[in-house]
Amino acid sequence: MTYAETAAGLRMIAISSGKGGVGKSTVTANIAVALADAGFSVGVVDADIYGPSIPGMLGIASGKPAMSPDQKVIPAKAHGVKVISMAMLSDDDAPAILRGPMVTKYLQMFVRQVEWGTLDVLLLDLPPGTGDIQLTLAQAFPLSGAVVVSTPQDVSLKIARRGLRMMEQVSVPILGVIENMSGFTCPSCGTVTNIFHQGGGEAIARDLDVPFLGKVPLDPNVVDCSDEGQPLVRAASGSPAAESYRRIASALVQTEDDTAGIATPFAWSLVEDSGQPAPGLVATDSPAERLVALDHDAAGLILGWADGTEQRLADRDLRLACQCAQCRDEMTSARLLDPESVPLDLQLTRIWSVGNYALGMAFSDGHATGIYTFKALSTMTGTELEDV
Structure with missing residues (x-):
């Protein structure tokens, strides 16, 4: 298997x-x-x-x-x-x-x-x-x-x-x-x-x-x-x-499976352009937090949700939004990461599934410890695309 x-x-x-x-x-x-x-x-x-x-x-x-x-x-x-x-x-x-x-x-x-x-x-x-x-x-x-x-x-x-x-x-x-x-x-x-x-x-x-x-x-x-x-x-x-x-x-x-979601597990290397997730298993029960499409281009990450909306998030914005212990104080949630230390040309290098509820991401600065839940991603501000 x-x-x-x-x-x-x-x-x-x-x-x-x-x-x-x-x-x-x-x-x-x-x-x-x-x-x-x-x-x-x-x-x-x-x-x-x-x-x-x-x-x-x-x-x-x-x-x-x-x-x-x-x-x-x-x-x-x-x-x-x-x-x-x-x-x-x-x-x-x-x-x-x-x-x-x-x-x-x-x-x-x-x-x-x-x-x-x-x-x-x-x-x-x-x-x-x-x-x-x-x-x-x-x-x-x-x-x-x-x-x-x-x-x-x-x-x-x-x-x-x-x-x-x-x-x-x-x-x-x-x-x-x-x-x-x-x-x-x-x-x-x-x-x-x-x-x-x-x-x-x-x-x-x-x-x-x-x-x-x-x-x-x-x-x-x-x-x-x-x-x-x-x-x-x-x-x-x-x-x-x-x-x-x-x-x-x-x-x-x-029990019937709801297949309206991306297939997990997956590991997508953006450098090699391989492993992009295909439609498959359900992610969450909430349509607004169910990821059904995932893509990436020069402008950033494109997320498609089961409620019909699409969302674009820039690579650098995702890096700044990281909630891991290196980037945020675990007790106060205060930001530890200095935005000035994050290069303007920073890029995503790898994306992988974390169970059925989140994405892991690696960046060109070597950072790879953040977990981005579907719920958190769906509420992030970014350039919203037209519904398709």
Whole structure:
């Protein structure tokens, strides 16, 4: 799978949760197998670098993965699903003692330097929280959307809400909410006991105006199946939980993509005049902030927005508008960059996508650390062109 193929035909879905212990990895493993059983080509990135669990749930033995002739990692495969995980790169009891930059490096390697082949769906099993890994994914890869897993417990729902808001802030579409551990069905009498209350996941989805993908009931077989490396959708295919997983998997692949936006990811070198983004994936939900066209000429950058407007911004103006820590005080937002130090003939040399919500830019003075969100770009003053 090449970087271009990732943008063109792959649904990359993040499975996230605000807190640990909600069964997110179990949900990911079973949805992946349900999709594979339905005929889709599926991959899973175990993005929980510090606590990888997907290989164990799918019965993948430990051991260093092989390398392809072009030096890409060959993923393991089980139950029709391709998997890459930190657990495959270390011993069973060896902790991943890594600082943030190394975690980011591994995560990008898991997506870009793995011989995935042609995939329909790539699920990313995220660790709980809203930290480095979540931001790296949102900034570096063209996520089709995110799914948030929660239990009906009030504490879990409150933290799930934060996870939803975080994804919204980086313009990752929310594909829906899954309520896991939604009631326990007694295997003897069939009585349903709502251990963590009921209806919380559906309520939070309604409050935030996002889809509710379904409930997954507690099943005593889940623990045994996970420990044995046999997903519930295979080992207990007729159970209510397995049926829920299949319905959720079907809902995820039936979600229609809005293609009114530039294709991401891309990296356009203006010096070599290569890599200009083509129409493709959606950028944001707001038409006024959805970038559908991008061009550059001697006068500056030309941005086309989904509401029909076009905007021209001079290269030097973009450089002066940089909000990075080198150019603006992080506390006061006061400008640190001296305009007199920016050459009048300064030029853009490279533009690249930052997730689905921003552009990165490099300039002829060597500066390349600014991130320009679509929202910020759409409100910048410049020479407005006629609507076309």
